[in-house]
Amino acid sequence: MNFDIAPAAATPIYRQIVDQVRRLAASGQLAPGAELPSVRAVAQQHAINPMTVSKAYSLLEAEGLLQRRRGLGMVLAEAATPAAAGDKAALLRPALAGAARMAKQLGLSDAEAQALFQACLQDPSSKAPYEHD
Amino acid sequence: MNFDIAPAAATPIYRQIVDQVRRLAASGQLAPGAELPSVRAVAQQHAINPMTVSKAYSLLEAEGLLQRRRGLGMVLAEAATPAAAGDKAALLRPALAGAARMAKQLGLSDAEAQALFQACLQDPSSKAPYEHD
Amino acid sequence: MNFDIAPAAATPIYRQIVDQVRRLAASGQLAPGAELPSVRAVAQQHAINPMTVSKAYSLLEAEGLLQRRRGLGMVLAEAATPAAAGDKAALLRPALAGAARMAKQLGLSDAEAQALFQACLQDPSSKAPYEHD
Amino acid sequence: MNFDIAPAAATPIYRQIVDQVRRLAASGQLAPGAELPSVRAVAQQHAINPMTVSKAYSLLEAEGLLQRRRGLGMVLAEAATPAAAGDKAALLRPALAGAARMAKQLGLSDAEAQALFQACLQDPSSKAPYEHD
DNA sequence: GTGGTCTAGACCACA
DNA sequence: GTGGTCTAGACCACT
Numbered sequence: 098m099n100f101d102i103a104p105a106a107a108t109p110i111y112r113q114i115v116d117q118v119r120r121l122a123a124s125g126q127l128a129p130g131a132e133l134p135s136v137r138a139v140a141q142q143h144a145i146n147p148m149t150v151s152k153a154y155s156l157l158e159a160e161g162l163l164q165r166r167r168g169l170g171m172v173l174a175e176a177a178t179p180a181a182a183g184d185k186a187a188l189l190r191p192a193l194a195g196a197a198r199m200a201k202q203l204g205l206s207d208a209e210a211q212a213l214f215q216a217c218l219q220d221p222s223s224k225a226p227y228e229h230d
Numbered sequence: 231m232n233f234d235i236a237p238a239a240a241t242p243i244y245r246q247i248v249d250q251v252r253r254l255a256a257s258g259q260l261a262p263g264a265e266l267p268s269v270r271a272v273a274q275q276h277a278i279n280p281m282t283v284s285k286a287y288s289l290l291e292a293e294g295l296l297q298r299r300r301g302l303g304m305v306l307a308e309a310a311t312p313a314a315a316g317d318k319a320a321l322l323r324p325a326l327a328g329a330a331r332m333a334k335q336l337g338l339s340d341a342e343a344q345a346l347f348q349a350c351l352q353d354p355s356s357k358a359p360y361e362h363d
Numbered sequence: 364m365n366f367d368i369a370p371a372a373a374t375p376i377y378r379q380i381v382d383q384v385r386r387l388a389a390s391g392q393l394a395p396g397a398e399l400p401s402v403r404a405v406a407q408q409h410a411i412n413p414m415t416v417s418k419a420y421s422l423l424e425a426e427g428l429l430q431r432r433r434g435l436g437m438v439l440a441e442a443a444t445p446a447a448a449g450d451k452a453a454l455l456r457p458a459l460a461g462a463a464r465m466a467k468q469l470g471l472s473d474a475e476a477q478a479l480f481q482a483c484l485q486d487p488s489s490k491a492p493y494e495h496d
Numbered sequence: 497m498n499f500d501i502a503p504a505a506a507t508p509i510y511r512q513i514v515d516q517v518r519r520l521a522a523s524g525q526l527a528p529g530a531e532l533p534s535v536r537a538v539a540q541q542h543a544i545n546p547m548t549v550s551k552a553y554s555l556l557e558a559e560g561l562l563q564r565r566r567g568l569g570m571v572l573a574e575a576a577t578p579a580a581a582g583d584k585a586a587l588l589r590p591a592l593a594g595a596a597r598m599a600k601q602l603g604l605s606d607a608e609a610q611a612l613f614q615a616c617l618q619d620p621s622s623k624a625p626y627e628h629d
Numbered sequence: 630g631t632g633g634t635c636t637a638g639a640c641c642a643c644a
Numbered sequence: 645g646t647g648g649t650c651t652a653g654a655c656c657a658c659t
Contacts, residue, residue, distance in 0.1 A: 101331065105563070107241075109658060117335060124337030146567075146659050185336045186346055192332055193343075196325040197350040202234075202250060203318045204257035207351045210326075213319055214347050217330040218340045242634060269647065279636050284647070289558060297371070301412075301644030301646050367597065373507075375643060383601060390603030412644050451602045452612055458598055459609075462591040463616040468516060469584045470523035473617045476592075479585055480613050483596040484606045508649060535632065545651050550632070567631050567659030631659075636652100643646075 114153035247286035380419035513552035
């Protein structure tokens with residue numbers, strides 16, 4: 098399991114992790130009982146502070162999404178079943194709504210905006226949103 | 231000219247202004263030479279501090295998008311044609327790319343994501359993205 | 364007589380005028396009794412506010428360098444004889460001293476700095492110093 | 497690392513900092529990855545407001561010359577090689593070009609101007625340029 | 630510890 | 645009228 102982290106992005110690192118776990122859990126790509134990479138492993142891999150990863154995990158634990166298994170690290174909580182389509186939509190909508198407002202301000206037609214989105218869906222490269230210059 | 235400001239959003243106010251001017255300039259809705267509302271006017275209208283508005287304008291000036299007409303106010307730079315102000319697509323793509331990655335992590339199909347985006351384009355309500363809790 | 368005015372520069376317009384008249388008078392390029400261009404002419408030629416030109420002339424009058432001849436406009440005061448070389452140097456030194464400090468911070472040798480200055484002396488084009496981005 | 501700040505000069509403090517960092521980066525005296533003194537440290541050392549320092553750093557970040565290491569401080573951007581930071585000559589030329597035009601207006605010969613510049617290079621004392629009266 | 634953001638208010642300078 | 649600059653102090657967020 099790899100997190101997709103952009104240290105220079107505007108969204109704080111701990112939040113990038115939290116949001117990603119939420120989404121992976123909602124989609125079922127992370128199954129109940131599945132182990133998460135250790136704090137140290139994540140920290141080392143992305144050259145970030147272990148405290149940052151730990152903070153993210155702690156938040157997810159407080160939320161009930163993760164469980165601490167002694168000596169084993171964190172695993173996805175058994176109760177964390179994949180979400181219904183509606184719930185998934187709720188996690189995605191804010192981002193899309195923001196993009197939609199931007200498209201309007203840019204004077205793009207709905208068709209143009211959708212074409213651009215389609216391109217992004219097919220090409221998963223490119224950077225994170227809201228980066229500071 | 232009115233800015234669309236959400237004081238409670240996670241994105242700082244000054245940045246909301248900066249981003250909006252960029253998009254309005256790129257779309258041509260703000261023509262080169264056009265006057266921007268005065269710092270004091272914007273501040274009063276949205277009940278925010280003049281310095282916050284001033285900060286946004288200063289950044290845009292440093293960026294070359296705005297020019298100071300001394301003692302008169304700020305105008306959109308003559309050189310800031312919609313083309314020069316940056317591709318519309320370039321201003322929108324980061325947000326869409328981020329949303330696309332989220333959709334993948336949620337296990338949504340491209341069609342599902344597109345449908346949700348379509349809904350957002352037609353319903354301009356809803357909140358700003360990336361709000362902190 | 365033409366003033367060399369850069370409306371976008373950091374130094375205020377009125378001060379650009381004041382300093383220029385001082386230098387032209389010190390050098391003798393503007394002789395005692397010589398007429399200065401009218402406020403309206405300068406304002407129109409450079410698309411600046413007549414009040415700005417007027418302010419500059421008033422300051423120079425208060426300084427004794429200009430005299431108001433009724434119906435004739437401003438003329439250089441009879442008492443304004445060309446300055447000695449030492450005085451001219453005094454008007455130029457601050458600018459050169461600032462440039463010298465910059466050269467040091469840039470790690471340029473004296474020879475390199477002088478070569479660059481020599482180039483500037485021979486090519487009178489290029490922009491004003493201290494422009495805001 | 498110490499900044500050279502003149503609180504009484506006409507050039508605003510934040511701009512003195514910005515310009516100095518630019519020059520130190522261009523000269524290589526500040527290497528990519530090097531840490532800058534903290535906002536609070538600079539503020540305390542020169543008895544100025546932290547926001548003033550912060551403003552300078554923010555501008556330099558927007559410019560791409562500095563990068564924020566969250567929670568740690570600012571470092572010179574990795575991409576900011578002396579070359580990329582802008583030609584040394586480009587940073588010095590505007591000041592020299594302005595001085596050259598002044599010299600012409602003063603009726604000084606190139607040799608006289610050069611001699612005066614030479615003196616300034618050897619005597620690093622003297623005041624900042626463009627002080628308002 | 631770090632920087633970011635905003636406020637409130639002051640004073641200046643320019644046109 | 646306009647924006648620019650700085651201060652003092654608050655609170656937040658990240659590491």
